[in-house]
Amino acid sequence: MTETTANAAPGPAAEPGPAVPPDTAVPQDTAMPPDTAMPLDPDMAQAAIEHCYEQGWSDGLPLVPATQPLVDKFLATTSRxxxxxxxxxxxxxxxxxxxLAAINAAMAGCKPEYFPVVLAAFDALMRERAARGGGFQSTSGPAPLIIVNGPVRKELGFNTAGGAFGPGFRPNMTIPRAxxxxxxxxxxxxxxxxxxxxxxVPGRWSICVAENEEESPWGPLAADAGVPGGRSAVSCTLTRTMEFVDNRHTPNHEDVLRDLADSIGRLGPQIFPHTPVALVLSPEHAQMFADAGMSKADVQAWLIERSGRTAGQLRRAGKGEVLRWTGALGGPTRDAESVPDEEFHRVLAAPQQIPIVVAGAKNAAISMVVRIFGEWSGVATPVAEKK
Amino acid sequence: MPNAILDPTGATRVQRKAAAPRAARRSSLAGARVGLLINTKQNARPFLEEVGRILVEDHGAVITARHTKLNFAAPESQEVIKDLAAEAEVIVTGVGDCGSCCAAAAADSVVLEAAGVPVAAIITESFRTTVEKMAELRGAADFKYATTAHPVAVLTEEQVKARAASVIDDVIALVTDPSAAE
Incomplete structure (x- = not known):
């Protein structure tokens, strides 16, 4: 008998193989749910899903109707x-x-064992000033970028390889949806x-990247964010967009860095003195930088120095006002019009404004510049184990 | 009996705010101490300053307070509300032209009204729904405010002045009651 996906045990993510057509007419004698003696009742399931829509609870996609026994399984995974x-x-x-988080996680399609990651992700998100301060109401419509590190990636079957931004993998999709x-x-x-x-933002509530630690030449993001030692941890920030940098033909790592700096310094997102990014490097780009002797900090420092636009370029895009700050938002200001056209305006000021993650398959030199909404807290949340 | 489907909203936890009191109105703005609560959005300051100028020159008001919000997206602290209520008898605030700042303007208005200060909040027309929802959450289901066309941020100095002039009647109507006793 072939396993139904509903009963598949959590484990290492399968290689994304050819899609198996769903068996649309599962015989009743094989369609037994795992912990009751009752046959599956698809008509009742459909009615329950419609009920959830009618209550206004859905994000537009079907919800798993949550019941007390299901939610109890979620609550059993945490000491909280x-x-x-x-x-x-x-x-x-x-x-x-x-x-309430457990009910919503169940409805999102999470398995109970994902719940500690949901809690860690939510804690990490709520560390963000922008999340607490009106970001969810904002015209920007920001999306959380959730980064998962540590053993929990393999234990729960996160995708850590190709297609890092999804879809196709249950924990990666259902945790941000929760x-x-x-x-x-x-x-x-x-x-x-x-x-x-x-x-x-496209992909709002569906972006959860498990770092490809196995093919990264550097330590995981969590270690840069206060959770060292390879422990399972979640980092999160709000983002406004992402843009790929496809650069696979040059042997010169500085060419690639210049290409990344161009996207990082792009005019479109510039409304404040600094416009932080999360840099999601493909393993190929990351390894190229490491092979050139660069640490993660070296890459950050290189890009901080060179990512931006001149005052003249800003002015020609109607963004000369950005020049009035001499430092951080809320800090000292100057007469923006007095800044000479050739002065270079850097969009980044510190490594915390350019966290680096390595994700995706080692099959092409494509990386992603993800624009952060506001500022990242710089602090990861450990995934708690039940005491 | 099948298991009940659980409610993910926590509706039973949500505390309905008691109806927030609305401040008493004066019959006119003659001699009224007016405060400007400026939310830092582009053109908010010149917009409110022009409203203030007209209230002073044409309606006999006096500007006694100017407060600039530190964070346009967040409601003001109780200390700021208390200071404003001490310094001014009427508040004009705005310009709510984004999702979080218009909601914060509504929240500030409801709290100031409860502290006895009539408020005219100026909001761009795109944000009616969110302003009304926020006011309702704060216990002011029938919240009234002034609107101006969206956008405001791109207007020239002259256009801002024209806009300010065009909301003056609404601002005055919001904060006065001609039938009130002096």
Whole structure:
């Protein structure tokens, strides 16, 4: 008998093989759910899914109807009290408890064993000033970028290889969706009402990258963010867009760095003195830099120095106002018009404004520049083990 | 009995705010101490300054407070609200022209009204729904505010002045009640 996907055990992510056509007429005697003696009832399942839509709980895709026995399995994976408040959005007077997070994670399609990662991801997200301060309501429509490090990647079957930004893998897809459902349902931030995204970000609530630590020449992001020792941890920030840098023909690593610097310094995102990015390097690019003797810090320093535009370029794009800050937002200002055209305006000021992650397959030299909304906290959250 | 489907919104946890009191109105702005709560959005300052100028020159008001929000996306602290309520009898705030700042303007307005200060919040027309929802969450389901066309950020100095002039009647109507006793 072939295993149904519903009963597949968690394990290392399978190689993305050819799609198997779904067996659309599973005989009743093989369609037994794992822990009851009742046959599966697809008609009732459909009715329950429609019920969830009618309540206004869905992000547009079908939800798994959550029941107490299912949610109890989620709660059993954590030592945290179900009533513990894990996030508050003061401006709307709403908060989220462990219990509400578990319901939303179940509805998102998570397996119970993913729940500690959902909690870590939510903690990491709520460290972000922009997330607490109105980001979910913003016209920018920012998307969380969730980065997973450590053994939990293999234990739960995250995709750590090709197609790092998805789709195709249950933990990578359902964990960010759980975060989106928490924001929608527990915080009450619903599109067109309190959520005012002009266009939003493609892939909002579906971006969860498990770092390809095995093919990275450097340490994991979590180690740069306060969780060393190869422990499982989640980092998260809000992002506004991402753009690929395809550069696979030059043998010169500085050519690639110049190419990355061009995208990082792009005019479009510039509205504040600094415009941080997360750099998601393909293993090939990362290894090229390492082979040239560069550490992660060296790559960051190179790009901080050279990513930006001149004052004249900013002015010709109607963005000369960016020049009025001499340092960070809220810091000292000057007369923007007095800045000479040839002065170079750097968009990055510190390594924390350019975290580097290695992700994807080692099959092409393609990397991604992900634009951060606001500032990344720089702090990862360990995935808690149940005591 | 099948298991119940659980509600992911925590509806039972959501505390309905009691209806927030609305400040008493004056019959006119003659002699009124007016404060400007400026949210730092592009053109918000010249817009509110022009509204203030007209209220002073044509309606006898006095500008007694100018407060610039540190974070346009967040409601002001209780200390700031208290200071504003002490320094001004009427507040004009804005310009709410984004998702978070218009909601924050609504939240500030409801709290100031409860502190006894009539408020005229100026919001761009694109954000009616979110302003009304935020006010409702704060206990002011019938919140009234002034609107101006979106966008404001790209207007020239002259256009900002024209816009300010065009909302003056609405601003005055929001913060006064001609039938009120002096």
């Amino acid at each position: 009290d179900p009533d513990e408040i894990i996030g508050t959005l003061e401006q709307v007077g709403r908060d989220c408890t462990v219990y 975060i989106g459902l928490i924001v929608r349902n527990a915080f009450g931030i619903v599109p067109h009402v309190l959520e005012q995204a002009t266009q939003g």
